[in-house]
Amino acid sequence: MKPELVCPAGNLPALKAAVDAGGDTVYMGFRNASNARNFEGLNFNREEAETGISYAHARSVRVFVAVNTSPRPGVDSDWTASIDMAAELGADAVIVSDMALLAYAREHYPMLRRHLSVQASACNHEALNFYQRHFDIKRAVLPRVLTLDAIRDIAANTAVEIEIFVSGGLCVMAEGRCWLSSYVTGDSPNMHGVCSPAHAVRFEEVDDTLAVKLDGVLVNRFAPGTPAAYPTLCKGRFEACGKQGHVMEDPYSLNALDMLPEIFAAGITGLKIEGRQRSKHYVREVVSVWRSAVDACAAAPESYRPMPEWMASLDATSEGGAHTAGAYVDEWR
Amino acid sequence: MKGADAMKIAVGPLLFGWPEPKIREMYLALAAEPDVDILYVGEVVCSKRSISGLQWQLSLAEELKASGKEIVLSTLAMPTTEGELQFIRDLANAAGESGLAIEANDMGSVAIAEAQGVSFVAGPHLNIYSYGSLEQLRACGAKRAVLPLELAARDIPSVVQQSDVELEYFAYGHLPLTFSARCYAARAHGLSKQECRHVCFLHDSGIEMHTLDGRDFATINGTQVMSHKPFTAIGHLEELAGFGVHILRISPQASGTAEVVNRCRAVADDLQTGEEALSALAGGRALQDVFCNGYYHGRQGRTWVDA
Helix, strand or coil: CCCEEEEECCCHHHHHHHHHCCCCEEEECECCCCCCCCCCCCCECHHHHHHHHHHHHHCCCEEEEEECCCCCCCCCHHHHHHHHHHHHCCCCEEEECCHHHHHHHHHHCCCCEEEECHHHCCCCHHHHHHHHHHHCCCEEECCCCCCHHHHHHHHHCCCCEEEEEEEEECCCECCCCCCHHHHHHCCCHHHHCCCCCHHHEEEEEECCEEEEEECCEEEEEECCCCCCCCCCHHHCCEEECCEEECCCCCCCEEECHHHHHHHHHCCCCEEEECCCCCCHHHHHHHHHHHHHHHHHHHHCCCCCCCCHHHHHHHHHHCHHHCEECHHHCHHHC | CCCHHHCEEEECCCCCCCCHHHHHHHHHHHHCCCCCCEEEECCCCCHHHCCCHHHHHHHHHHHHHCCCCEEEEECCCCCCCHHHHHHHHHHHHHHHHCCCEEEECCHHHHHHHHHHCCCEEECCCCCCCCHHHHHHHHHCCEEEEECCCCCCHHHHHHHHCCCCCEEEEEEEEEEEEEEECCCHHHHHCCCCCCCCCCHHHHCECEEEEEECCCCEEEEEECCEEEEEEEEECHHHHHHHHHCCCCEEEECCCCCCHHHHHHHHHHHHCCCCCHHHHHHHHCCCCCHHHHCECHHHHCCCCCCCCCC
16 A cells, blocks of 8 residues: 655645645644644644645645644643644644643544654554553554664554654654753753754854854854754764764754665555655655655556655755665664 | 651662673662662663573562562663563563562553553653643553653642652652664764674763863763763752652662762751752762752753752
8 A cells, every 4th residue: 555645834835835746644733832843933823724724625635733742731721722723623633642632632532533643752562552552543653763674563563553754854862752952952842842942042153163052052063164054962063982073963864765665565654754844845845756756666666766866856955965764774773 | 857758769770881790789789778768670771781681680689679678670761672572571570470560661661561460660751741641651550650850840749739659759860861773882982783892881871972162961871862960859858758759769870879879868867958968979069060950940951050
């Protein structure tokens, strides 16, 4: 079966671009801390969400709504209200990580599909089957820490549909189990829906080099004329064992185009493209490439090879301008 | 000290990678400490460190039981292979037979404990940010829970509410901040995780990571990144008791763990003040140069907040 292409929609223009470029499904979040891309100027208010969902549904494209941070003590009504709104607007699924919210969604909207967010960090079939037993989840998005072999084993041992990331920004830590951002800035993905947040970023010219700091912590430094990357903590340059460099991860993007036939054979239902924070132009470009690739692979998996222009197009739009298959291959580890 | 005298002290699972004889030596010494009430034993970070496997962990637990202290069998935070899951199933099975609890650090381990009817401690990596999540885990067999380390202390009561799950608080040690599939210790040595040669055994307190301008940043512990400085809440024991905390977790360090335990006990029993204990542990250095406690106050985890 041909996997479903699940595409990012950070705002209405990006949603329309994803739909028009051939996405099977788009995913979005509401404009508050209830989703893991709670960035300035992103996401949907009620009216925009209504328009976006109508636009997608009119073209037979499904819409998933991410409510995938943890309710903050005392203000948890923001989170349950987001579930309510997703249900009222006719979303096709909610993507949730917190157990209390999963229970809320199941109790109030049993017919609304529940997908387990990558932020729940479920990395084995025992965990997926647990969430299925207790919350009747239909699908889980797996963290980017598993090899393709491990993903195949998980898919073979659960009735929960599997969705994996195939393209875009590469989170190298187990999602939902990383506190690096709150360690440095006070704000975290789990509690605030942000990682290395923009409000903490400062650029400073020091002795002819550009210093990039996150809440006062030097995360990277660039020579004059070199493009400065966004200071995502795990992709910064640091020093360990007397050597300076990308101690944790190089600033590459995930690109699994090469592995599409194996991904098809692994029993995976959803292929997820990261990038709700990216522009409509990026979304259109990347979704078009993946649409072509998935269709080509479905038509002739044995002879499938990624076209050089697809690779070039993804590299040109990607963070760092280079790509990796990340944890899907053993050598990366 | 109001409420704090009733608090127990737990030694958490050793998070660093050490050779097994050294691990055994440390636990036997701590088992002889009267101030220790609970010992957590078992590898949390990387299954490659468990050279001698399940029997070694079980026989160490058996040996420690003779001390009369509560022994809990800790499990891996990120089991991804069938071999790792089977290890946890076997461990849970053995725990059930000898009346011990396991510490579950992954929902897969929760599922295994629930299926086997084994009592468990919900570890700090289960993301219990809400009362509903805590209650769900209680219904599955959790007798005790450690909340996420980034949660501000003042938010504890709204998560715990009237739950009868025992509450354990990470009160001292390098903060375990992340898990990855990639081994950063191997990478720092120019190796891959597959061919790691157990380089983490060369660094009994992890590998220091600095910023490019030479400032302290964090600590590499295999596939994990930890805080650079140890976190401490020893200055806030009475407040923690008021927030409903029953047990203080001391995460073992390469040296000085027994002294931390003793001073923590002394503060809880009003034999010395938190300030006295901290300045003794800091060896005369300024507290902000030695410890971090930002998470306690809902601030950046790396920082130190006075009072």
